[in-house]
Amino acid sequence: MATFDELIAEGDAVPVAGWDFSWFAGRATEERPAWGYARLMGERATRARVMLDIQTGGGEVLAAALRASGARPEVLAATESWPPNAELARRNLAALGGTVAEVADDDDLPFESGAFDLVASRHPTEVGWREIARVLRPGGSYLSQQVGAGSNRELTDFMMGTQPVTVARSPQVAVAAAEAAGLAVADLREQALQVEFFDVAAVAYFLRKVLWTVPGFTVAAYTEPLRRMHAHIAAAGSFTCHSQRFLIEARKPA
Numbered sequence: 001m002a003t004f005d006e007l008i009a010e011g012d013a014v015p016v017a018g019w020d021f022s023w024f025a026g027r028a029t030e031e032r033p034a035w036g037y038a039r040l041m042g043e044r045a046t047r048a049r050v051m052l053d054i055q056t057g058g059g060e061v062l063a064a065a066l067r068a069s070g071a072r073p074e075v076l077a078a079t080e081s082w083p084p085n086a087e088l089a090r091r092n093l094a095a096l097g098g099t100v101a102e103v104a105d106d107d108d109l110p111f112e113s114g115a116f117d118l119v120a121s122r123h124p125t126e127v128g129w130r131e132i133a134r135v136l137r138p139g140g141s142y143l144s145q146q147v148g149a150g151s152n153r154e155l156t157d158f159m160m161g162t163q164p165v166t167v168a169r170s171p172q173v174a175v176a177a178a179e180a181a182g183l184a185v186a187d188l189r190e191q192a193l194q195v196e197f198f199d200v201a202a203v204a205y206f207l208r209k210v211l212w213t214v215p216g217f218t219v220a221a222y223t224e225p226l227r228r229m230h231a232h233i234a235a236a237g238s239f240t241c242h243s244q245r246f247l248i249e250a251r252k253p254a
């Protein structure tokens, strides 16, 4: 059995670039949303000539969705704010003819109005609804899976003590913002997904990667809560929390 110090050193050392969760295999699990976002994205992409993926991360989800569906939009664009991810995305999307624009998550989009048939975005940190509506062509669609209010709150509360849950990330707020930007919401689905951690290295790595779960998290600053987490997992076998997800699809009127 690895000791607390060994596990923490391991969880602190894994590189956080990219958005590939394969390291967690055997150490943590997360239920998948029933709607199958990558499949929906791939399907929508088969009907798009010009497509944009906002905050593409390392471009992994977009590349996999296009490969699985066989969709090959003539023009494929993506945005990414974090330079290490932008670099990865350029590599992952090159074979599909994709280009990556490096812009801050809350910046205006560096594209012409009405340019895109399809705009997609999974787990954006910020959603610029007016900019999305601007760059869609009339009749074009936005497809997005987003992180809902109170995602993994059991983990946040375990590490930080009970925290308030803001409604800013609720699906209802997203619907109101989409409509205010002139989009018509065609689909909205919500799901709470069970997340289970089987060792404290996985918890430490997750908190380093999913930065907003415990804002300002570092292993050094949270050693004591991590020690309590290690004891909890040793006694209970795992730590369980729930991520919140919603799917929203919205159209720009023709």
Ligand SMILES: C[S@@+](CC[C@H](N)C(=O)[O-])C[C@H]1O[C@@H](n2cnc3c(N)ncnc32)[C@H](O)[C@@H]1O
Residues within 6 Å of the ligand: 016, 019, 054, 055, 056, 057, 058, 060, 061, 080, 081, 082, 085, 105, 121, 122, 123, 124, 125, 209, 211
């Ligand atoms: C949650 S990620 C989702 C990426 C991609 N759409 C996906 O679903 O795999 C959204 C954005 O968070 C930001 N981000 C992710 N990891 C980051 C990190 N370690 N530091 C700063 N920003 C990060 C990046 O701007 C990224 O595009």
